[in-house]
Amino acid sequence: MSYSNKVIISMVINNENYDDLTVETRQHLGDFLRDLGFKGTHLGCEQGACGACNVLVDGESVRSCLMLAVQANGKNITTVEGLETSEMEIVKDCFVKNNAMQCGFCSSGMLMTTYEIIKSKRKYSREEIREMISGNYCRCTGYQAIVDAVEDSLNKINVGM
């Protein structure tokens, strides 16, 4: 049986429609997004370990290197460029204020994981924050500042208080 190695897909990215785009079936979502110009999605290891490429698919964080572009057909994608809710604006401010960006390579992935933390609407200890971001590598080793930023965000957004 033979099937095509190319498919035509459509999706919503950061609230804009992208229709009838031809992709190779083997292309992962991360490469697909970057080819479209969403360069805020960073590719590190491309084997699921580093978390730099995390994006939101239908509101849930996902490794974009471990999802094919064709699997995102019909889905709603949010990249770091589209993280514009009032809560995420606070989070971004907290990351800047706490010096949690450093080189910036891991930041988009870290922000996606922070989105998951904020979304769950409960309190987190510093230990639990560390567990949540354990799937995101920061090679500047700026974890202390990142945990500070997430904690600061939770306090400012008043989650579960």
Added chain:
Amino acid sequence: MKSPAFSYYEAKDLADAINVKKTDDDAVILAGGQSLLPTLNMRLSNPSVLIDISEIKELREIKIEDGFLCIGAMSSHSKVMNNKDVNEVLPILCKILSQVAHPAIRNKGTHGGSVAYGDPAAELPAFAVLVDAQIVLSGFSGERIVSAKEFYKGLFETSINSDEILTSVKYPINQNNKQLFFDEITRRHGDYAMAGLVGSIVQKNKINEEINFVFFGTGDKPNEAPKTCEYLLNNEYNYTDIKDILKTDIEFASDISSSSDMKAHLSAILVGRMMKELN
């Protein structure tokens, strides 16, 4: 690296997926893809076509039926972890899943995918063996059930036939007053364990009547340890003895993180933690 070229087929229903699988030996089922995509990106596998089964709604059901917690193959780890029924009848499964990888991977990785892939370092195959879950397979000639104890044959080797798809995993709810235990030792939260243990104890009048261990990350498949269990029914825990007996039960296999002796050491430590917690 980038993945090799392959075709993609979105299955309309289960019969459709089985049909495609039957006609092509090199076809591979794509569930959540959280183990498959890395192996593709590293060019460790070279399928002709990926059969995407994510749109088959019936595979996402989680329900309690006839004394079993039935988890549809395509239920994501996050969905299972946050499911009310699972939290009520088998809370240890939620505890286990919280140690499976990270949020972004749990959102996509599936229950059936993990059980079917049979990674010897993964938690779910070991837990399925411990409670002897029923593994439901659908193939061209219908459905059959394999007990988890019979399911794992060797390194990434299971009893799934080439025309079959794992459709659900059924966990017996009534554990006969068994106390269940789970712990693992990892280098980073969410990583595969250097060694991990799921275990159960049945006690009568504070005396241990039955002990079961299944280790993961230790060998070529989920490892049971009958001699160690037998020893602990009659003797107190003692690290040195347990480590020696474990070595007669399990052929510890070294990996990138630890030697076989290190794995025996960690396994003995885990047994100690379990005996302390449940006694």
